[in-house]
Amino acid sequence: MKYTSQAVAKPYFIAALALFAGQIIFGLIMGLQYVMGDFLFPEIPFNAARMVHTNLLIVWLLFGFMGSAYYLIPEECETELYSPKLALIMFWIFLVAGALTIVGYLAMPYATLAKVTGNEYFPTMGREFLEQPTITKIGIVIVILAFLFNIGMTLLRGRKTVITLVLMTGLIGLAVFFLFSFYLPDNLVKDKFYWWFVVHLWVEGVWELILGALLAFVLIKVTGVDREVIEKWLYVIVAMSLITGIIGTGHHFFWIGTPAYWQPLGSIFSALEPIPFFMMAVYAFNMVNQRKREHPNKAATLWAMGCAVMAFFGAGVWGFLHTLAPVNYFTHGTQITAAHGHMAFFGAYAMIVMTIISYAMPMLNGRKEANSRKSQVVEMWGFWLMVSGMVFITLFLTGAGVLQVWLQRFSDNPLPFMVVQDQIAVFYWLREVAAVVFTLGFVVYIVSFFVKGEEATINAS
């Protein structure tokens, strides 16, 4: 660790992983509810479990992004963080607000939560992923603004690199587009249209900038490849992300009451969205092959390459599968979407956060560069179990989705939704088995943090 203020990243990373654990538990619950419909009913109905699952994801990724920025910015800017104290205060505010919101989801019916938090005075609740009470949303804005102020001030007084510039652009975009979550028109078409300004322009827009910047940082560190080379790649990748992704938003405007021209526009541009992910995978492997040094943290290198590959398959390939309007006509809102969502989020965003954690945590724990060989081996077991678990979750959901599309949408005699659900139940069972493997992988991964031993060095490895 080059700057002491980088240490504020540590609580952020720990909180991120703790919330990730919660997300996994609720994922397992929902997986069971898919096949045992009355499981935990009416105490934890599916919608409550799903809110917890998706909101924990968003919150832990935000913790991860913020922690990553606090770790990366001082090192890139070559100066201490503007205010480590502010970063810590915001950490606790965000954690408490997040925890209270989750408790609210579970402790009372959603309508009661809406009433208690005064949703009637400023309605924003009740839309997918944006279920947070208005007051929580305001809290998120405050935390993000304080965070942007903190790293912005650091940036201003330090060295400016392409990585920090791209990261900052991505984070500002994240804040700006979140503001659309406060706009809730009565007109359903308008509501849906602008809802995507948060959801799509986050995950298929500005978050890709954050992903690119974080990946570039780790690649420079673990490969020792010249910064000039990596930054040139970074520019091209994020350029392609925005060039394809912004108009690519149109692939959500096929069937929600918006004009027909979005069908060709959205199809063409979103079909190009895999390109930046493909480039990212090629470049991660290239940089590692052309490495100028051997870094003792092999696990971090594995995470970096794995992230690029899984993002390409999850976001790129599985996104492309159902993005063309004539295909999407049949697949829209089926398990195909769920399959894509799982691998894309895990590959692109969960894995980039774990990449940074893998790289930074040894230093945050007072090591020089890396954990012990033994700890890394355990971590890599965790990596492979989680990745295989997620691959199979995705494949089984894809199987469920293909059958669902066939039975409910495509065949001569379309069957009702619930009849179809019963017929594809075997895929849901298999998905739950894969999810258990994933959970095991997560446990192994967590255990790796507690495996002691002498720090790995290049000679020893």
Place this chain on the structure above:
Amino acid sequence: MADRFTKSMARNIYYGGSLFFILLFIGLTWHTNEEMPKQDNRENLTESVIRGKNLWEVNNCIGCHTLLGEGAYFAPELGNVYLRYGKSKEAIKGFIKSRPINGIPGRRSMPQFGFDDQELEDIAEFLKYTSEIDTLGWPPNIQG
């Protein structure tokens, strides 16, 4: 990448490309808003529909159902449920009203929300309004 392709060229593609497509997107957003009245059924956006939409939201219906294909995939699509139920608001109300409090053993069940008659009417009106939005022929069939 070839040496002739410099970092400043890459940077220019990033800034120029992003700016161009952001401006294009803003233009298309404006145009879409202009065109919306043709498809979005706003003439039927009554007080009752607006109240129904609010009930839809504060009960987190999207947490299980899809509406025009968006939402969760645990329960049936409701964008066209009004048509699936033979254009009968009463059938929709009857279904919502009859959900057992403790669910159905071994099966998925919608919670019992305890809506009063006015609320049921508002929700049914909202679903009727939704079914009349011009979604360019989606879903492919009545099953949603």
